[in-house]
Amino acid sequence: VKLSSLGEFGLIDRLRRRTTPSPLAVRGIGDDCAQHRLPPDEELLTTMDLLLEGVHFRRDWTDLEHLGRKSVAVNVSDIAAMGGTPRFLYLGLGLPATATVEEVDAFAAGALAEAERYGVALAGGDTCRSASGWVIAVTVEGSAPAGQAVGRDGARPGDIVCVSGSLGDSALVLQRLQRNESMSSPLAQRHHAPPARVALGRALAQAGLATAMIDLSDGFAADLGHILEQSGCGAEVELDQLPLSAAFRAAGGTVELAVTGGEDYELLFTLPAARQGELSGLAQRLNLPLTPVGRIVAAPGLQLLAADGRRALPQGGFNHFG
């Protein structure tokens, strides 16, 4: 079915009918703006991402349902990285002339399922045709009680550096896709349907446990670099402490890939050494590994320490235009 048979407003209606409005909505989809209340004494958190066909994704490497899921998850992950609760989703879709209603439905099914998973309501957006490939713009708004949100700038010498889940899985899948090799499904899911660690982010913020936090999108070394730069300090990381999944090791994943590979969407955070004992209880409660991998030091720069002494690794991460 061609999109032209539905029209722009038909498409918007179609998306609206599948949407459960937020309990915080005053006006939802269909007016000039979405209109929401925020919970009392909460601050607004906002993040936006552009995802472009041929740049961020290839249609022959991912199906549209997973693309919908990932488009939402990577933005929800930014809310998680501040310790917030994700609330409202805005979806901008530029669709090529060849796009069908079935394709848009598949994308929407993924996006809306992922939104529901995180308690986020589709509240607005924009649809238009695209002269080239799919163009996806996502904005997610969330909120956090005033004073609770965690930035990148609060790491202090002596703090412990900690990471959730495992590293490098997503980059390994991407590497194999680039070589036209397929991967086992559980590992592939780490690339196509990454997690957003909302419960962890909230717990760390609520407990005042994290001094700085970021989600791993550019890669462990690059994202830790963002924290170090904004906190004005350095870090020493023990490479043999980095959490690597059994599947990653079995498929030949290397420590180098775990350090530089992007799109894990795990949370990287720092916490006072005196409170390190609280990690294991939190990990157990969330059923999610939380692994201390190093410490914050006063001297600037990131030192990656191998078991047999110091060595430097390339610290590159993904950099558009780079």
Add this chain to the structure above:
Amino acid sequence: VKLSSLGEFGLIDRLRRRTTPSPLAVRGIGDDCAQHRLPPDEELLTTMDLLLEGVHFRRDWTDLEHLGRKSVAVNVSDIAAMGGTPRFLYLGLGLPATATVEEVDAFAAGALAEAERYGVALAGGDTCRSASGWVIAVTVEGSAPAGQAVGRDGARPGDIVCVSGSLGDSALVLQRLQRNESMSSPLAQRHHAPPARVALGRALAQAGLATAMIDLSDGFAADLGHILEQSGCGAEVELDQLPLSAAFRAAGGTVELAVTGGEDYELLFTLPAARQGELSGLAQRLNLPLTPVGRIVAAPGLQLLAADGRRALPQGGFNHFG
């Protein structure tokens, strides 16, 4: 200067350095999310637009500074149409490999000048390369005191239909561009740098004067149609009352174009007939024509009335995929 010499993070830094943070910002550009307080007892208004090269704009018809201005103004206009105060801007930019730092600077100069004009602070966004032309995603957040925002659903039979400014100027300029004809500068500005009627929208909302409101993006007939549909009523409009500018008439603009042409970004609103007397004082105070052009009726549908009796005009507006 090639963008690659600056890199993604260099580009973000460059934009950040030209930005004055909002007084409501807790954290601005450079963290996982922007973090803001809203004024006490205000509700959040959010709008998003996608603007794609070759679909919404042509580089040979508009320069990048005007493109930056318009990208911001059309979103601010959506906040105005709810009666809100625009506050925070998020800019997603997909840039072709050929884009230069000078081009991005020109776009940013326009976008940031327009943001400043409306008191909006750049607070975040995303930059990446694009495999084809320029991709622009804009999100603007605003706010309005609880209960003040004006939707499209409040028009009632007996209400007066009113429009600000003049109609059709933007569409006339577009028509001439499509014929490779140039226009005089003041009229051309109506297309390339349309207004966002923020002061008018705020005044109408604050006074509780507008029962329904929308900004004119799809065209007078189509946008009035949105109000009628969501308010569950109809309207009669006197064609000879439509405000046409002297420049529009002199350049041969027709009533048909004024009724169907898009992108005027004036405000179309309804108000109780008993309060029509308040319009002239408001128009004087804002130095902006406010013209009653018809009335809301119970019978569904839009009747366009010529001086010599009834006639129907095509009610089309711009419809992507249509």
